[in-house]
Amino acid sequence: MKSHRLPIVFITVLSLSAHIVSGGKVLVFPIDGSHWVNMNILIEALHAKGHTVDVIRSAGSWYIKESSPHYTSITREQGGGFDEDFLRALTTDLLRIQADGESSWKRLKVEMELMEKGVEMTQMEVDMLTAMLDDHQFMQFLKEAKYDLVLADPVSPIGPILAHYLSLPLVFNVRWTAHSEGHFAIAPSPLSYVPMPLFELTDKMSFLERVANVFFFAFYEFQAQFLIQPRFAALTNKYFGPDVNYFQLIQGADIWLMRVDFVFEFPRPTMPNVVYMGGFQCKPAKPVPQYLEDFVQSSGEHGVIIMSLGTLVSELPKRIVEEMAAAFAQLPQKVIMRYTGEKPSTLGNNTLLVEWLPQNDLLGHPKTRVFVAHGGTNGVQEAIYHGVPILGVPLMFDQPDNLSRMRAKGAAKVVDIFSVDRDGFLHALKEVLHELSFRENMQRLSRLHRDQPMKPLDRALFWIEFVMRHKGAAHLRTESYKMPWYSYHSVDVVMFLLAVTAMFVTASVFGIKFLCSRICKSKQE
Template structure:
């Protein structure tokens, strides 16, 4: 897995070199007098471009090179903040905390490997040897975070982090005529949509046949984004499409359920439109995204390895359809998510223009990232003053126990 990610980021490094070595392009960018660079730091090309052009930097971000962005900028106690891939909530058992810290160190090692092998040499070549990529990547003026704490677990944050989770959500538009006709034919039963995201167009034939057979037993109509071989068990109530207007379908009054892989965009659209979810996570953050809905009673998660066992898929769909609590809980999340003074996209636009007006937002950036880890955690103070600190801690313990003394009696 490390090798695959290193190959991907190596390709990004080649793109960075191609951009910065193109003198005509760089001259054009300089001459245009841009106000800022807006980039996703998961792929670090924009980070280099902003520093090279000496422009303010704004992130459209959820992921850094190796982990969720909060871990790069904000205090992140892993005793209650789950790592992506841990499958845990913010209420962890002892064993879950052990797993969490193990994943944390794996990610840390990977971050060091990728940074030092790929991105630090680019820093040395194009920005000079005095630039450290670890500091460079967190030196953005504003972090537009694709997160909403209605969805995510509460955690420490920083003043230059602006939350715009669900920024792409909007009221539904009318459906194309053929889709509207199909949806209306569902009557009072309503309809279900299923999509496994941009990167998954098909499934193994046996799994696709099982899912199609389960859909065929439902009274609801089903719209399924699927480009694979047509399942032999497909029922008359199921429509296969290459593409669908997902937001508009989720906002339709006859929608009953969303069968989803758990990508961030789909999760926020489901929450915005108050549609309960049956989740089939496949990779990366998808299980963790769905888990955040499941613990709030708005989704049910299935494993792709067991989805075709004991009618699990059909049972899960019927449970979410027939148990009112799922829809009620999702409606509550939707009300909380929508109850904001500004829409997420307007909030994002305000802060982008704020950085343009003021040529950055340095007053919101903490200096903590410039400290070495031993200064950040005050380890150097402890090591240097261990005897005095031990005495101070002893006196503090006596004080908290109700034992008082005159300051003149304390030996220096």
């Protein structure tokens, strides 16, 4: 008996050792804040499969810790524009504009503020990347590390430019680029039925909405061409020469791991190297801490409402919180509200304020009835996964658009948090609580999302390892991004055909005139 066990143990140890030895080496350039939460999930999964992960972070990183059992940090002194102070200041400014401004000017003021801050962030990224490229010792260190690929978030072009410098395959953990939503960088995007993100349009647009969609597209193209590209063009020209275009480096990524799927996204054209992993961070609910479980169970048959405003917003204008708390106090449900600001005077006995809550686990609790959410992608995906209808209170960035998609699918109601009063908020809560269609539609979306042959996280890991094994995925990547715009849209072909047609018509006309004149002359003779 023992003689049979020894070879089995030996083979097991050998196979585990082979797995570790064959593990790849990944260089990660992430984005701080909520984006890091998503990236860290991929990093932990890669580490669990035996891969070595190095993460480039700034000394003032907000979420990205210097020490971790899952990765080795490479700390740089320069910040890249996504530090806590900058983002909190931007958030505060955006909240102030929306809370105080007249409704007719709010959107314009918000866009102008985002444009101004976007230029500042771009310059900080340029400065950070310049410092890296000028640090020859650091760049040599990265070269000698012999990485297998770069995993990056294309909201910052630093990752793609580093991948080009190191001649490494590139994989994106993506929903946004520095210019717009990720699909618009690489996939055909007919503006007749593909809505520009951030403007709460659907894939069923009226004529005026299609006009607006084209205008919004032109607006973002203007920002990209005149505010962002010139700064990075100067940098790439300095270090790589005029033939290297930084946006083409983004478009040339081997695999795009998209943090959405078509349960959330509207149907649209896509590309072979786009891999959908929407909801990859979602997982079955675990038991919640005992004090929360006791509070949830005290709700009886009425259940609980969960409210969270995400990672960036710690408090709201006092008037808004007072009105929302007063509305909650009139419900028979219990409410768990993540809020770190001043305790509202209208807070009811049914409401528990917490500085942190296990959002995924509470959404998966059988007593949870409604999720009051700001509309961040992670929260929306978790609500879909667990089938919990949403009362949306969007604040900024992509949040209104995310919630408008859920509203279009009948799984959410959306209110303007900056103009809401207690009666309106209470009415909206009761509508989502008692109108069965909201829960039924969200549970239908949940069933669609879960009905997949492979878990989204496993799919993402497969394609990362695929790129490692094959040193890229060039066979899935279109080269169309290298074409000039007039060739991409066949303008040159159309002009050529029009010229040939014009020449043929002209020759025919002159030929007919010539024949007619000859016939007339012959008759006269």
